[in-house]
Amino acid sequence: MATLSDNLAPEETLDLGPGDPTGPRRPVLSLHDVRISDQAGGREIVHGVSFTLTPGRVVGIVGESGSGKTLTCRAALGILPAHFEVTGGSIEIRGTDIADLSPAQWTALRGTTISAVFQDPASYLNPSLRVGAQIAEVVRVKKKLPRRAARRRAVDLLRAVHLREPELVYGQYPHELSGGMLQRVLIAAAIAADPHILIADEATTALDVTVQAEILDLLADLREQAGLALVVVSHDLAVVAQLCDEVLVMQQGEVVEQGPAERVLHDPRHDYTRLLIAEHEQYGLEKFLDPKEET
Structure with missing residues (x-):
């Protein structure tokens, strides 16, 4: 199958991985203890999310509806809904604290440095x-x-x-x-x-299984061929198992488990993660958990 780079004309080849690919890779997105509050309701909704994303890596965020996954991503994009604000922690995009960005700087940043698919x-x-x-x-x-x-x-x-x-x-x-x-x-x-960062927020949820697999293959191609850093938001652990390097499991606004995808999916330490895995095993998650069985 043709790769992303093969499909682009030579002068249009995507250059998404800054710096020397053989050297240390600087984070393109960093969240540290991010807290998001509903100012109208006077309550904190997201309670301290932290992760670091480097070029060519994929972070997955999973959890039930209302767990804070999308709010966390919208905070990184600077598009939180009305009355919601980042009330703690920090978010940096390529080393710049987004709290210091003006509206004009945000306009320049979106699409060219960070982008999203919903x-x-x-x-x-x-x-x-x-x-x-x-x-x-x-x-x-x-x-x-x-x-x-x-x-x-x-x-x-x-x-x-x-x-x-x-x-x-x-x-x-x-x-x-x-x-x-x-x-x-x-x-x-x-x-x-x-862009250097692409946030895919439930990008495959409404698609049938065959089309979903094609979109996941496309995202993997973007990562491998162009060095794109991905944040994949999903309630589907099978999606995360197929694509992600690191997983955050969120429940009621809190990260209840976080770590390398292989460790989280093979050796879950939180009851909620175990419940998610148990619910998804019937949908074929086990084929991603045990790659040795593939021929």
């Missing part, structure tokens, strides 16, 4: 514009490319996310594409400006 891709695309034009617009604004070069880049990105007939897809509207195709389009838009 559940229900149709809600993030303009239904009245062709999908290719929407990707090209991101390229024009963020990469300052002229119109023709931006169009070529958009087609290359559609090819890079393994969409067949990218020229045809470029000219289609969102309602003409399947859910899996729309998710690929959203990923293409998210990586259009060569």
Whole structure:
């Protein structure tokens, strides 16, 4: 199968891994004891999340709905809902504390350094514009490319996310594409400006099993070929087992277990983690937990 780098034209190859790949890798995203509060309700919702992400690595955040997974990611993106605020700890993107960023700096940062893909891709695309034009617009604004070069880049990105007939897809509207195709389009838009960090928040939840596997393979390709650092948010431990290096298990706003994915999934130490694993074993998690059985 063609890789991400193979699918991009030579002048468009993604360069997402800063520094010498053979040397020590500096963190691109660091959270230290992050606490998030609902100012309207006067209560703390997220209680001290910490992790460090370096180029080419994947951190998975799992837990039930309402556990604080998405709020944590939205804090890193600087897009917390109204009345929610980071009330403790710190978040750094490539060594810069985001608390010091102005709105203009955030605008410049999103897309070029940190980007995101969310559940229900149709809600993030303009239904009245062709999908290719929407990707090209991101390229024009963020990469300052002229119109023709931006169009070529958009087609290359559609090819890079393994969409067949990218020229045809470029000219289609969102309602003409399947859910899996729309998710690929959203990923293409998210990586259009060569970000260093991609947050995938339940990006495969609404997709069927076959399409979900294809999207996970695509995310793995982005990581391996382009050095992209990933934060994968999911309630599905099988997704995390397939893709992640480190796992955070969240329950009611608290990280109840954290560590290397292999250790957490093979030797869970918290009752809630054991419960999640037990619930997911029937869906095929064991094939990821015991790779020795693969032929």
